[in-house]
Amino acid sequence: MHDHCSERMSSSETRAASGLALVFAFRMLGMFMVLPVLATYGMDLAGATPALIGLAIGAYGLTQAFFQIPFGIISDRIGRRPVIYLGLILFALGSVLAAQSNTIWGVIAGRVLQGAGAISAAVIALLSDFTREQHRTKAMAIIGITIGLSFSAAMVIGPLLTRVSGLRGLFLTAGGMALLGIMIVAFIVPRSTSTLAHRESSLVRRALLPILKHPALLCLDLGICVLHAILMCSFVALPLALIEKAGLPKEQHWWVYLTALLISLFVMIPFINYSEKKRKIKRVFLSAIVTLMLIELFFWRFGDSLWTLVIGTIVFFTAFNLLEALLPSLVSKVSPAGSKGTAIGVYATSQFLGSALGGVMGGWISQHGGLSVVFLGSAGLAAFWLAFAVIMHEPPYVISIRLPLSPEAICEAGLVERLETVAGIVDAFVVAEEAAIYIKLDTELLDRATLEQLVNQSPVVRLA
Template identity: 70%
Template sequence: MHDLHSERMSGSETRAAGGLAMVFAFRMLGMFMVLPVLATYGMDLKGSTPALIGLAIGAYGLTQAFFQIPFGVISDRIGRRPVIYLGLLIFAAGSVLAAGADSIWGVIAGRVLQGAGAISAAVMALLSDLTREQHRTKSMAMIGMSIGLSFAVAMVVGPLLTRAFGLSGLFLATAGLAIVGILIIAFVVPSSAGPLQHRESGVAKQALIPTLKNPDLLRLDLGILALHAILMASFVALPLALVEQGNLPKEQHWWVYLTALLIGFFGMVPFIIYAEKKRQMKRVLVGAVAVLMLCELYFFEFGTSLQALVIGQVVFFTAFNLLEASLPSLISKVAPAGGKGTAMGVYSTSQFLGAAIGGIVGGWMYQHYGLSGVFIGCAAMALLWLIFAVNMKEPPYVTSLRLPLSAASLQDVGLVERLMAEPGVADAVVVADESAIYIKVDTQQLDRPSLDRLIGSAPVMS
């Protein structure tokens, strides 16, 4: 029997993963492009104050956090595509509303509506419907990379687009991207047989309470909340610091972000490799949080020249990219067997909540205490996170498997116990209504043939 794990992704799986990664990227591009420009260009809008600019930056996070899990659950009922189409249309409508606005309140309303098109859970679920087990991690990684890339592109393209077409042109471009997303779902992404009930990608109601009670998962949820709060608050202050302290006209900010993101992206790679290969994830995470805190203190103390601000941002984005990439991988290691989808749902909700808090608090801090108030506030958030992160346990270095079970294996009451006795098996749970077993394994210790014999089946494609 040839090893399924070395088998290549089929054409339709590649189309599904590539198409959905593009939909994700376009939507995120629309969310992020306003970050580097709203603080500088938004001051020209009627009724604008720094606190309201902060609200406009973070407002999408509130509705995104609120609708994220419900939209995922509805997509289990009525199918993924209708939910994704609806979400993208709501997002486009929010962009058009913001484009037509001449006051800051109109932009805030547009951002709130943009966030209400919360499709991430439905997109992830559709990806699971369209890819086989052994390629799922690869597909999820493609989406992760597309989000990272869209963030980098947004930071550079946002200022360039706004320079050419103003804020309303930027929001119209965002609406256009959402329409392209709809076309990709309609014509590129293959159709699926229907929603699969799948605990690695969707939120399972049974797993919700245990997830909310798990201290290790909550620590990571707090981490992503703090990371995005710090990011959004920093972007109330950094564009203004570049203008006020660095004497850099807002039309030229794009090259600062391009430099910082490029160096930051390549700078994080060795740390990611070290964390995974040497199994030092905790050390790398704690170090990156400490660096983030030091960056904010550095901006507060030394961020008075363009050169200092550029150096600070390079280091900031190295730490930010490293944390953004390692937290989801920690969630999948720490989540109990069969609980990864639910853990990721709560994690995403925390991320959007963090974005909302960061924008709102950052704008308020700037209005009352100026740039230094925002940097000190961000350093305080990072310190709080550091205190929680230092106490985390070294995560288990495990991978999740989902294997189909035969009717006979489903009846086997001692199966989980025998599996848990196998070297390398950290956790196992049978989900009868999916006729499947979820297992967390340490691949360095696992004897795969012996595992397959125990389950009574060579791994079948799911």
């Protein structure tokens, strides 16, 4: 048996994973620190209305969605680093523009420019260039955990920072974080010698149309779109509800978010373990959507005291964080072999579109119907999502693996057909120009070492 699966990540792999995770963290902090404070502090800006506050909250999503896939494709052509530098510079410029603005329109323009620095696809591709096959899942997990933690940190740091330095200080800090990201990519992330064509993390244009036609993936894309619409919609109303209905000064909101996030992170872990170990993802997934819908109705009907809003916020974040963790895992399970990178690209675009939609929708409802109706609108979004999610099948419990192929194996005529008869192999796809095969594998039925022997077992040896 091969023992390289148990090898540790090399120092350059660890440096690349931790450095790029920090780049993600700084950018996420800069993007989301605004979320809990814009509805409250933003009303002091010239020309501010609830509808325009909603637009400012969601505006980054429009440009992020628009540039996400093109920036990924460009990074394959001209290299990852130039695209990452450009994206971080755009983000910093947008932050400075928003910081210098005294009007709501200036902040909206700054948020639009922040979103134009859509670097996630290039960062993930750069990470793939550095990490060996057997460590890529681990490296991606480091990034995933960092994104989750930085979102949680942003919800607490945003109100604390704005309390001290106002919105101007908040946006300048976000710009500073983007510049720190540039320094990390320049000086900490090692230089890569080659750009790896890797279909698990890069976008492949030929795979785009099949992914856009894939019914199960479309349901998940719709799901992340609605989830982020509900998040943005809720944060048009929740900070204001804490002030107007619960009488909590905006300087003290940080402890509500800190309490809610810490409790929710502990509560969701057993659910994630149960969904994977017992193979009950669909049950947990649907329960979380129902919980999200019910908590929005709870906010609408009972969100008029501090303790109901705090309890509601804890339950909201538990359901939100659970769905935020389950959805990418489902995309990775459902996407065809060799198309995961493309599927994640479309999924990320859907997420940013949802952010834009939710901000605009929340602001518009708040202006025309009042705060509590925003929660009703969010509950309606969750009900709409539930109607689609109910028809979802239980996903295959598989992981994606890319293996190099020997010249003999590439030439073998019926390799894919042979492998797909093996118990545990759900899907296989050969890419001759990469001299590699992409496989969806159920690790309970087949381990990686046996799979490697099966893949590169030549027809001659088998006949002998």
